[in-house]
Amino acid sequence: MANAFPWPLQYRYSTRRKTLAIEVREGRVLVRAPQGYPRVLLDRAISARVDWITSKVQAQSARIATRPRYRYTCGEVLPYLGGKLTLKVVAGVKLGACREGAALHITTSARSRKPVEIQVYEQVTGWYREQAQTLLSQKTQQLSAKLGKNCRSVKVRATRSKWGHCTRTGDIQYNWQILLAPESVVDYLVAHEVSHLRHQHHGAAFWRQVASLYPGYDVHQRWLREHGHTLSLPQPES
Numbered sequence: 001m002a003n004a005f006p007w008p009l010q011y012r013y014s015t016r017r018k019t020l021a022i023e024v025r026e027g028r029v030l031v032r033a034p035q036g037y038p039r040v041l042l043d044r045a046i047s048a049r050v051d052w053i054t055s056k057v058q059a060q061s062a063r064i065a066t067r068p069r070y071r072y073t074c075g076e077v078l079p080y081l082g083g084k085l086t087l088k089v090v091a092g093v094k095l096g097a098c099r100e101g102a103a104l105h106i107t108t109s110a111r112s113r114k115p116v117e118i119q120v121y122e123q124v125t126g127w128y129r130e131q132a133q134t135l136l137s138q139k140t141q142q143l144s145a146k147l148g149k150n151c152r153s154v155k156v157r158a159t160r161s162k163w164g165h166c167t168r169t170g171d172i173q174y175n176w177q178i179l180l181a182p183e184s185v186v187d188y189l190v191a192h193e194v195s196h197l198r199h200q201h202h203g204a205a206f207w208r209q210v211a212s213l214y215p216g217y218d219v220h221q222r223w224l225r226e227h228g229h230t231l232s233l234p235q236p237e238s
Contacts (some may be wrong), residue, residue: 003197005029005042005046005050005053006030006054007028007054007057008027008028009026009028009029009031010030010031011031011032011033012030012031012043012199013032013033013034013035013037013082014032014033014034014035015034015035017032017033017034018034019034020033020034020037020042021033021161022045022046022049022053024053024056024057024060025060026060026112027057027060027061027064029046029053029057030055031045031046034229039040039051055106061066064230065132065231066229066230066236067229067230067232068230069212069234070230070233070234070236071117071210071236072087072117072120072121072124072236073087073089073117073120074087074088074089075087077123078180078233079180079181079231080128080179081179081181081182081186082181082182082183082184083184083237084102085099085102085103085104086102086103086104087103087104087120087124088103088104088105088106088108089106089107089108089109089116089120090105090106090108090110091109091110092107092108092109093109093110093111093118094107094109094113095107095108095112095123096123096125097123097126097127098122099127104124106119106120106126106230107214108120108123117236121233121236122172124152124233125233127162127178128176128177128180128233129156131179132156132178132179133155133156133178134176135179135186136154136156136174136176136178136186137154137209138195139187139190140172140190141154142193142195143190143213144194144197146213147194147195147197147198147209147213149194149197149198150170150171150197151170151171151194152169152170152171153170153171153175153204154171154172154173155171155172155173155174156173156174156175156176157173157174157175158175158177158220159173159175161224162175163175163178163187163189163224163228164178164190164192164193164213165193166194166196166197166200167192168200170197171195172193172194172196172197174189174193177231177232177233178194178231178233180230180232180233181223181228181231182220182223182228185220185223185224186222187214188210188217188220188224189224190213191210191213191214191217192210192217192221194213195209195210195213196213
């Protein structure tokens with residue numbers, strides 16, 4: 001069935017869901033509904049909130065438009081922990097990525113059927129993921145020990161809606177693209193998630209815990225709120 005609304009729209013059904021929910025993410029509308037929920041009722045619910053949805057879509061689309069675009073070619077400059085890394089791309093036999101000072105050396109392969117820019121993109125993002133796994137694991141475990149709490153595991157992903165998440169069982173997950181931010185912002189995020197090992201909420205006690213682990217955190221929290229939407233290494237356009 002064609003979309004009758006003026007924005008990208010996706011329906012997602014679940015047998016476990018009991019209520020209807022409408023979310024706007026990355027300028028797209030996601031409608032979550034119980035399995036078997038009539039489409040006509042879904043569209044009525046969307047129509048009832050069309051002004052709110054349109055406002056959200058427009059605001060998010062405007063923010064997305066301000067994100068930097070990168071060319072994954074020799075000489076491109078990428079942000080990294082408050083500094084800059086310049087891409088140095090060479091052709092070789094085996095794909096690879098390694099850092100030397102302010103340069104990130106990428107080796108492409110003529111054996112690959114992928115376009116060179118895609119090869120570079122995959123090597124760059126793979127390198128950032130590896131650095132994020134190592135750095136965030138170290139920072140998290142150090143701060144967890146200071147707090148006297150056990151962090152069971154640290155994982156990195158490319159999540160859209162959250163920079164970090166801490167489960168009740170002590171597993172912490174981060175968005176690896178946080179490494180595009182200054183390291184002080186990374187440290188705030190780690191303090192935030194580690195504090196959830198003690199407080200699974202955002203009440204006053206939680207924020208006091210964050211402040212005790214990272215005094216002056218509010219400056220970096222505000223930076224992430226204002227600039228977080230720019231922290232992205234998007235795939236090159238085909």
